[in-house]
Amino acid sequence: MPQLNTSTWFTIIMAMLPTLYIIIQLKLLNMTYYLSPPQKLSKTQTRNNPWQLKWTKIYLPHLQLQQS
DSSP, X not given: OOXXXXXXXXXXXXXXXXXXXHHHHHHHHXXXXXXOOOOOOOOOOOOOOHHHHSOOOOOOOOOOOOOO
């Protein structure tokens, strides 16, 4: 059975890496990136809500013991 000749693999792989890098760079160069629209400066209006002005706490009703 003939053996697999791996003597040229290193050369092929080392030539493939820069080639793939160049191909990827060329593909990325052709892509168009859209810029996000400019942010509009708007004044934030704060509303005074009644629940923001006072501290509130919700109480659970007392559990009534059922007498049997």
